[in-house]
Amino acid sequence: MPNLAVELGKQSAAFGVKSAYGEPLDVDGIGITPVAITWSGFGAGSDGERDGGGGGGVAIPVGVYVRREEGLRFEPNFVTLLAVAVPFVWVTGRALVRIIRALKK
Numbered sequence: 001m002p003n004l005a006v007e008l009g010k011q012s013a014a015f016g017v018k019s020a021y022g023e024p025l026d027v028d029g030i031g032i033t034p035v036a037i038t039w040s041g042f043g044a045g046s047d048g049e050r051d052g053g054g055g056g057g058v059a060i061p062v063g064v065y066v067r068r069e070e071g072l073r074f075e076p077n078f079v080t081l082l083a084v085a086v087p088f089v090w091v092t093g094r095a096l097v098r099i100i101r102a103l104k105k
Contacts, residue, residue, distance in 0.1 A: 031067035
């Protein structure tokens with residue numbers, strides 16, 4: 001198994017867009033395509049006697065594209081939006097406090 005890293009690279013390259021966009025579904029005449037943020041990592045190694053490797057990944061659902069007669073529309077996942085917005089607002093608030101304090105001096 002000397003080319004384990006090459007094989008893992010080929011398999012991860014096959015993910016591509018398929019990992020971010022799910023299979024389109026048709027529910028009661030409405031087309032739905034799920035969307036996610038994805039990333040993955042793989043590693044492998046060998047010391048001549050032993051081979052090893054592993055990998056992992058994460059997918060965060062961000063919403064769906066909904067196709068109706070009126071057209072295509074993106075509907076966000078509000079749980080994910082809140083999970084991202086709360087820390088962002090907190091960090092932004094902390095940064096603004098520090099900027100205001102620095103400007104007062």
